[in-house]
Each structure stands twice: as C-alpha cells, then as structure tokens.
Amino acid sequence: MRKIRVLAAKPGLDGHDRGVKVIAAALRDAGMEVIYTGLRQTPEQIVATAMQEDVDVIALSILSGAHDYLFPEVMKLIKQKGMDNVLVLGGGVIPEEDIPALKAAGIAEVFGPGTNTHKIVDFIKANAKPRG
Amino acid sequence: MSSFVEQLQAWQAGIDKMLAKHPERKKQFATISGLPIDRVYLPEDPGQEYADKQGLPGEYPYTRGVQPTMYRGRLWTMRQYAGFATAAESNQRYRYLLEQGTTGLSVAFDLPTQIGYDADHNLARGEVGKVGVSISSLKDMEVLFDQIPLDKVSTSMTINAPAGILLAMYIAVAEKQGVGPEKLRGTIQNDILKEYSSRGTYIFPPRPSMRVITNIFAYCAQEVPLWNTISISGYHIREAGSTAVQEVAFTLANGMAYVKAAMDAGLDVDEFGPRLSFFFNAHSEFLEEVAKYRAARRLWAKIMKERFGSTNPKSMMVRFHTQTAGCSLTAQQPKNNIVRVAFQAMSAVLGGTQSLHTNSMDEALSLPTQEAVTVALRTQQIIGYETGVTETVDPLAGAYYIEHLTDEIERQAEEYLARIDEMGGAVSAIEQGYVQREIQEAAYDYQKAVEDNQRVVVGVNKFVVKEPPPTGLLRVDPKVREEQAAALAQLRSERDQKAVDSALAELKTAAENDQNLMPHFLSCVRVYTTLGEICGTLRGVFGEYQAPTTI
Numbered sequence: 001m002r003k004i005r006v007l008a009a010k011p012g013l014d015g016h017d018r019g020v021k022v023i024a025a026a027l028r029d030a031g032m033e034v035i036y037t038g039l040r041q042t043p044e045q046i047v048a049t050a051m052q053e054d055v056d057v058i059a060l061s062i063l064s065g066a067h068d069y070l071f072p073e074v075m076k077l078i079k080q081k082g083m084d085n086v087l088v089l090g091g092g093v094i095p096e097e098d099i100p101a102l103k104a105a106g107i108a109e110v111f112g113p114g115t116n117t118h119k120i121v122d123f124i125k126a127n128a129k130p131r132g
Numbered sequence: 133m134s135s136f137v138e139q140l141q142a143w144q145a146g147i148d149k150m151l152a153k154h155p156e157r158k159k160q161f162a163t164i165s166g167l168p169i170d171r172v173y174l175p176e177d178p179g180q181e182y183a184d185k186q187g188l189p190g191e192y193p194y195t196r197g198v199q200p201t202m203y204r205g206r207l208w209t210m211r212q213y214a215g216f217a218t219a220a221e222s223n224q225r226y227r228y229l230l231e232q233g234t235t236g237l238s239v240a241f242d243l244p245t246q247i248g249y250d251a252d253h254n255l256a257r258g259e260v261g262k263v264g265v266s267i268s269s270l271k272d273m274e275v276l277f278d279q280i281p282l283d284k285v286s287t288s289m290t291i292n293a294p295a296g297i298l299l300a301m302y303i304a305v306a307e308k309q310g311v312g313p314e315k316l317r318g319t320i321q322n323d324i325l326k327e328y329s330s331r332g333t334y335i336f337p338p339r340p341s342m343r344v345i346t347n348i349f350a351y352c353a354q355e356v357p358l359w360n361t362i363s364i365s366g367y368h369i370r371e372a373g374s375t376a377v378q379e380v381a382f383t384l385a386n387g388m389a390y391v392k393a394a395m396d397a398g399l400d401v402d403e404f405g406p407r408l409s410f411f412f413n414a415h416s417e418f419l420e421e422v423a424k425y426r427a428a429r430r431l432w433a434k435i436m437k438e439r440f441g442s443t444n445p446k447s448m449m450v451r452f453h454t455q456t457a458g459c460s461l462t463a464q465q466p467k468n469n470i471v472r473v474a475f476q477a478m479s480a481v482l483g484g485t486q487s488l489h490t491n492s493m494d495e496a497l498s499l500p501t502q503e504a505v506t507v508a509l510r511t512q513q514i515i516g517y518e519t520g521v522t523e524t525v526d527p528l529a530g531a532y533y534i535e536h537l538t539d540e541i542e543r544q545a546e547e548y549l550a551r552i553d554e555m556g557g558a559v560s561a562i563e564q565g566y567v568q569r570e571i572q573e574a575a576y577d578y579q580k581a582v583e584d585n586q587r588v589v590v591g592v593n594k595f596v597v598k599e600p601p602p603t604g605l606l607r608v609d610p611k612v613r614e615e616q617a618a619a620l621a622q623l624r625s626e627r628d629q630k631a632v633d634s635a636l637a638e639l640k641t642a643a644e645n646d647q648n649l650m651p652h653f654l655s656c657v658r659v660y661t662t663l664g665e666i667c668g669t670l671r672g673v674f675g676e677y678q679a680p681t682t683i
Contacts, residue, residue, distance in 0.1 A: 013243035013259050015332015018372045018459070018575050024683050025576045036683050039332050040247075042255070064243055065498070065608065069258025093463075095498050096601035113463040113496045114592040116583050 004130050006057040009037040009046045011074060014064035019091060023059060026117035032057075032124070043073040047081060056087060056128045059120075060107075063092040072105040079106065087128045091115070136183045140174075143188045147171075147200050156204040161523040171204060172196070172525045185430070185539075189525045191445075193433040195426050195538070196526040197484040198449040203522035209487035210512045211288060213455065215240035215265035216499050217608050218615065219275035222265040226280060228502065232509060236318075236487060237280070238288040240264030241298070246333040248294045248667025251616035260613035263499070264290075268620055269662045273301040274308065283311040287318035288363070288453065288487075293335035295322035296348045297666050300653035303356065319360035319409055319453070322348060325386040325558055326365050328677065329567040330372040335667060338559050340674035344649055345390060346397040349404040351650035360409040362390060363453060366428075370413035371459045373575020376424045377541050379413060381548030382558070382567055384432055388549075389558040391440055401440045405447025412485075414476035415457040421476070422528055423537030425452070425483030431542050454480035455489040461496040464591040466602060469493040474511050481515055482528050488512055498605040565682040572682060623660060631659040636669050643673040 008024045010017060017039060024034045035053050037046060050058050058078075060071060071090050078086060090102055091111040099110045108127060111120055161169040172189055175182055187193055190200030199205060212234050215222045226237050241264040244256035250268040251260045260266050267273055277287075282305065291298045299320050303313050324341040327334040334341070345362065352361045366374075366383035374382065387408065394404050412428065414421055433448040442448055456476040461469045470493050477490050490508040492500030500508070516522055528534045555561045562568070581587040588594045639652040656666050 013247050013249075013255065013333075014263075015243075015327070016371075017332065018572075021572050021683050022373075022576050022579045025572075026579070034683075036681065038679050038681060040255075064259060065262035066243075066258035069610070073258075093496065093498065095605050097603075097605075113461075114589070116593075117579065118583065 002130060004032045004057060004124060004128050005053065005055040006032050006034045006059055006124070007037065007046070007050045007053060007055040008034055008059045008061070009041055009049070010039050010061055011041055011043060011046055011070040012062060012064060012066045013040055014062055014066065015039055016063040016092075017061070019063070020059070020061040023061075023091065023117060023120060027059075027121060027124070030121040043070060043077055046074055047077040047083070050078075050086060051081060051083065054131075056085070056130045057124055058086055058088045059091065060088065061091045062094070065093070067092060067094050067102065068098055071102050071107055075106040085129050085131070087124065089120070089123070136178050136180070139183065139188065139191075143191065143200065150200065154205060156201055157206070158204075161204065163520060169520075169523045171201060173527075173530070175530060186529065192437070192448060194429040194449055196529055198429070198451055198486070200525075202484060202525040203481070203516075204525070207516045207522060208481065208485050209236040209286065210234050210509060210516075211236040211238045211453065211487045211489055212505060212509055213238040213240050213290065213489045214505070216263075216606070217261040217265065217612050219265055219267065219272040223276055223278050223280070225502075229505070229509070230280070230285070232506060233513065234509060236286045236288065238489060239276070239290065241289070241291055242266045243333065245663060246291060246293070248335050248663060248671075250620055250662050250664030251613060252620050253664055256613065260616055261608045266612065266616050267298070267301070268616065268664065269623055269660050270301050270304055270657045271619070271623055271660060273298075273305050277302075277305050281311070282306040282309055283315045288321075289318065290321050292321050292324050292327050292331075292333055293341065294663060294667055295320040296344055296650055297653045297657065297663055299348070299356075299359070300650065300657045303654060304657050313356045314358070316356055317358045319363050320348070321365060321411070322362040323365045323386065325389060325562060326368050326382070328562045328679070329369065329382065330571060331368040334677045336670065336674040337677045338563065342389070342393045342559070343397075343646070346394045346399065347648045347650055349394050349407070350397070350399055351648055352407065353399070353403050359407065361404065361407045363409050363411045364390065365411040367411045367413045367455055369571060370415060370457065372571045373459075373578060374571045375574050376415065376417070376420050377544040378548065378570060378574060380424060380428045380431065380541060381545040381552075382571075383410065383412070384428065384435065384545065385549055385552045385558040385561070387432065388435060388439070391436075392557065395440070401436070401442045402444035402447050405436065405442055406444060408447070410450050410452035412452050412454050412480075413457050414454050414480040416460050416472060416476060418475055418479050419528075419534060420537055420541075421479035422482045423534050424541055425454075425480070425485065426526075426534075426538045427541035427545065428452075429484070430538070431545060451486045453487045453489070454483075454485040456480075456491045458491055458495055461491060461493070462589060462591050463496040465597065465599065466493045466497060468591055469496070470507055470511065473508060474515070477511055478515055478519070478521065481521055484526060494602065494605065497602055499608070501604065501606045563680070565680045568680075568682040620662065623662075627660040632656075632661045632665070635659055635661055636665060639666065640669050640673060643670055
C-alpha cells in the first residue's frame with residue numbers, strides 16, 4: 001500500500017503559516033507524503049493541486065477568520081469534481097460555534113489552537129482511504 | 133579622575149539642564165514604604181568594562197535605555213492595535229480607546245488592504261474586515277479618522293507592501309483637517325523583508341520593494357520629519373516560531389539591509405537613521421526577554437556606529453514598540469492569558485520599551501471583545517502606575533543572570549549576522565530560504581518539546597480541565613464586503629475619472645523610471661484613486677513575488 005498523501009494548503013490571503021508548516025513536518029515524521037501549497041491559494045487552485053497530486057487528504061489552515069467562507073468553497077468544488085474519497089480537515093483560529101456549519105459543509109474535523117499533532121496523525125490514519 | 137567619573141558628571145549636568153525644561157513625573161520617587169528611589173543605580177566602582185558594555189541611560193551603547201530618565205520622565209506609549217470591519221466601526225473603537233486612556237493609535241488593516249486589493253476584488257472574498265479595517269480609498273481613511281485630531285495623536289499603521297500609499301492617505305486626511313505633514317507623528321511598519329520570511333503580506337519582489345522603501349525614507353526626511361518611516365519587526369519572526377536570539381539577529385539583519393539600500397540610493401545614514409524604529413515580541417521566558425531588548429540595543433548601536441559610520445546618537449538608538457506574544461496565548465482556559473500577558477508586558481517595561489500593546493485574553497479564539505481589550509489596557513496601567521518598576525531606570529541591570537543573558541544573546545546574534553553577511557545580506561538569505569528554514573526548525577522543535585512534555589503550557593499539556601466552549605466572541609458581519617463593494621461602486625461613479633487616469637499614468641512612468649513614488653501616491657489618493665488601482669499599476673511594472681518552497 002502506498003503512503004498516505006496529504007496536501008497542506010493555505011486558502012485565502014492569510015500569511016500565518018507556522019501551524020501548517022509544523023503540521024506538515026509532523027505528518028512527514030509520521031510517514032506520510034506531504035505537499036505544501038504555499039500561501040494565497042484560491043479554492044480552485046487547491047482543488048486542482050489536490051487532483052493533480054492525487055492526494056488522500058487535504059489539510060486546510062486559516063487564521064484570518066475567512067474559514068466561514070473559504071472552507072465551504074473548497075468543499076463545493078471537491079463535490080463538483082467527485083473527489084468524495086478525499087478527507088478534508090480544517091485548522092486554525094476557528095471558534096467552536098463555527099464548527100457545526102463547517103462539518104455540515106463536509107469538513108471531516110476541525111483542529112483548533114493547542115492541538116497535539118499526534119491527535120491529527122491518528123485521525124488521518126483512522127479516516128483516510130489511501131488508494132492503490 | 134577616571135574617564136567614567138567625568139562621563140557621569142557630564143551626564144548629570146545634561147540631566148539637570150533637561151529637567152529644567154521637562155521635569156520628571158514626580159519631584160521625589162519613593163517605594164510604597166517610603167524608601168527613596170534614585171534615578172539610576174550603578175556599580176560601586178564602575179570600570180572601563182562597565183562603561184563600554186553598559187554606559188549610562190541615554191548614552192552609547194544604550195544598553196540601559198535610550199533616554200536618561202526613562203519612565204521617570206514619561207511612561208511608554210500605551211498603544212493598542214485595533215481595527216476591524218468598516219472604517220466607521222473602527223473609528224468607534226479608536227475613540228473608545230482614547231477615552232479609556234490609550235495614548236496612541238495603532239491601526240490594523242484587513243488582508244485585502246495589506247495585499248493591495250480593493251474590497252470588491254475577487255481574492256478579497258471572505259477576508260474583508262476580518263483581521264482589520266478595510267481601506268480601499270481616501271474616503272474610507274477620512275471616516276477612519278473622523279473627529280480624531282491628527283496633530284494630537286500619534287498613529288501606528290501596520291502596513292507593509294502598500295505602506296507609502298496608506299501614509300499618503302494619512303497625509304491627505306490631515307491636510308483636510310488643516311494639519312501639515314510636518315506635524316504628523318506616527319509609524320508605518322514598512323518592513324517588507326520580514327513579510328517574505330515570516331508574515332506573508334508581500335506584493336512585489338524584494339528589489340523593487342526595497343526601492344519603494346528608500347523612496348519613503350527620502351521623502352519623509354524632507355516632508356514628514358517626525359514620522360517613523362519603518363518599524364523593523366522581530367515580532368512576526370518570533371510569532372513564526374523563532375528563538376529570542378534569532379528574533380534579534382534576523383531583525384537587525386533586515387535593519388542592516390534597509391540602511392545599506394538607503395545608503396546605496398545616495399542617502400546619508402544620519403538623514404534617515406533617526407527615524408528608524410523597531411518592534412519586538414514579548415514572550416514568556418521573562419528574564420531572557422528583558423535581556424533580549426538590552427542586547428538588541430547594544431548590538432544595533434555598535435552596528436550603526438562602527439559599520440555604517442553614523443555620528444548621530446539618534447541613529448544608533450533602538451527605539452522600539454513591543455507586543456506581547458500572540459502565539460503564547462491558549463484557547464484553553466483563556467482567562468489564564470491575562471496573567472501571561474501581564475508577565476510579558478512587564479518584561480518589555482523592564483527592557484525599556486517605548487510603546488506597548490498588550491494582547492487580549494481571547495485572541496486565540498477570535499478578534500478581541502471590548503471587555504478583553506479593556507483588561508489588556510488596564511494591565512499596562514497597573515504596571516505603569518502601581519508596581520513601581522517605572523521609578524528607576526533599567527532596574528535589573530547588574531544582575532549576574534541578566535547580564536550573562538544580555539552578553540550571550542548579543543554574541544549568538546552576532547554569529548548569525550556573520551553567517552547572513554556571508555550569504556550576501558538579509559535579502560539574499562531570505563531569497564535562498566535560509567531565514568525561513570531556521571525559523572521553521574525552531575518552531576517545530578518547540579512544538580515537539582510541548583508534545584513530549586519537556587515544556588509545560590498550562591491548560592494545554594498540564595492542568596487540563598474540561599470547559600464549555602467560549603461565548604460572546606466578536607464577529608465580523610460578512611455583509612461588510614457587500615457594503616464596501618457598494619461604496620466603492622459609488623465612489624468610482626462619482627469621482628473625476630480623468631484625473632484618476634492621468635494620476636495612474638504618471639505613477640506608471642515614475643515607477644518605470646526610478647523616480648520617487650511618494651509624490652505620485654499623493655496625487656493618486658487625493659483624486660480618490662483606489663488602493664487596488666495603485667497597487668495594480670505597480671504590479672504591472674514590478675511583477676509579483678513568488679515565494680520559494682521551504683518545506
């Protein structure tokens with residue numbers, strides 16, 4: 001079985017990438033293949049990269065408060081492209097009261113500040129569906 | 133008589149003269165129990181080593197502070213970073229903060245503004261008004277400072293890539309209030325290098341960005357002489373995960389790159405040097421932080437004097453703003469953050485900061501509520517008015533541990549500076565991804581230390597409790613974008629389009645021909661050319677920065 005492939009992505013204009021880079025390093029140390037998009041990605045760019053790289057997981061990070069708009073936009077495109085097998089996670093400064101709406105849009109789990117990276121690794125291992 | 137005794141006498145005479153004009157806050161300073169407090173405490177027999185490494189407050193190498201009387205003369209500026217949603221809502225918050233006793237404004241702009249997109253741009257979707265106020269044109273700026281007299285307040289603006297344009301808007305608003313640019317006091321962050329390495333709101337590639345920055349230095353030296361033309365920022369480097377040593381080293385390396393760029397453009401170091409200012413983080417390692425500010429002061433003074441040949445003491449001084457560490461705040465048990473912030477703020481005061489922002493307890497969750505902001509401001513007021521640490525200059529000097537840390541941070545920062553020099557300076561080191569990788573590695577090491585319980589974060593990996601989700605967080609109405617877009621449509625239909633077109637055409641020519649862009653920014657904003665239109669024109673000439681992948 002191939003390694004789990006993860007796209008770590010920064011949608012929107014937010015420049016805070018400490019968290020996403022730490023998580024990328026932790027996922028790599030846990031044996032996954034990680035591709036990082038870099039900053040300022042539109043939902044269209046993220047979904048296109050995810051298709052091209054044939055990833056199993058997309059990990060979205062936003063600390064600017066734009067998650068309420070951008071996470072559902074990414075999910076809309078994922079559904080349009082029929083990428084139902086891709087596990088999508090969200091992280092960043094995200095108030096708990098926003099989480100139900102994000103989950104309803106299809107985000108599998110949301111990880112807030114202070115989350116242990118092992119928890120994210122375990123979640124991905126339990127829920128990702130690697131192909132091949 | 134030793135030379136230090138002479139120096140001390142001259143220093144005392146200078147203070148006596150100064151006090152006749154600007155007396156200290158009190159005639160006599162004493163502890164709560166009545167013990168008298170001297171202005172400054174010195175070793176019993178200060179030798180040459182003391183004179184070289186520490187000196188006297190307000191004198192080279194400024195280890196003990198940039199002013200001779202420090203907070204006995206005046207407390208630091210209590211400056212709370214604020215801004216969200218529309219200009220009208222932010223204006224309300226500023227006026228509230230001024231009523232509550234803040235002494236300076238600090239404007240937070242939203243991300244589209246910081247990256248040079250108007251509120252109605254496609255890439256602004258979801259971001260308008262979220263992390264700061266949305267400013268697309270002079271119209272918004274007029275509302276933002278409505279009824280705030282710009283000759284009375286000093287205003288700091290966290291704006292980098294489009295800093296010159298926002299400064300031009302500020303000058304234009306002041307003109308309408310009848311206040312000339314020579315009276316304006318404040319700061320633009322204008323520090324693009326740390327945007328590439330740590331904060332992410334760059335627009336143009338490094339070389340043209342450095343040129344615009346030197347344009348601003350040159351223009352302000354003539355026209356806006358009291359303005360701090362740059363705030364060379366370690367804050368975001370630290371937030372991105374660096375150590376204290378890296379914070380000092382990478383900040384000063386960036387500072388050296390700006391000085392060199394300006395000198396290469398033909399400016400005299402002491403023409404722009406006095407208006408350089410700095411911005412540091414106040415993290416949780418209390419004593420290391422105190423030492424960090426002292427080390428940064430000493431090292432920069434040496435660099436300006438010995439390397440760049442400055443002869444004006446004002447160019448050698450690190451005057452700095454401090455903000456408590458946002459990254460140290462926890463979403464868990466958020467009230468604990470009040471205590472973290474208080475310790476961090478105290479370290480900045482013991483380190484001799486010129487102005488201070490204290491973070492609010494709820495910032496790991498959302499933008500701060502008014503209640504949280506008020507507690508944060510009160511924290512500074514308690515330090516300033518109740519604790520007594522303000523009554524003598526540099527009170528921790530001479531403690532073995534503090535002096536050891538000060539020396540050690542300086543030494544290790546110098547090692548980094550030597551490495552960056554070998555790479556050709558900060559611009560090259562950033563282009564090669566070196567600075568980014570160093571910061572990233574430090575961030576990951578810290579995270580692993582927390583996860584392995586080598587480092588305790590109260591409420592996160594120890595003393596954890598189950599708690600209900602927080603309520604009453606500040607929300608920005610998503611309708612802000614539609615409102616701003618509608619206002620922009622109206623502005624575009626009402627303004628003199630011919631004037632806008634010709635101002636933009638002149639700007640383009642100036643950008644292509646290496647002219648100073650500041651006068652052109654002013655001509656553009658005065659006729660209500662939008663920020664997005666100005667930055668769009670510059671994008672056409674300069675191109676956009678493509679970040680190297682460093683992981």
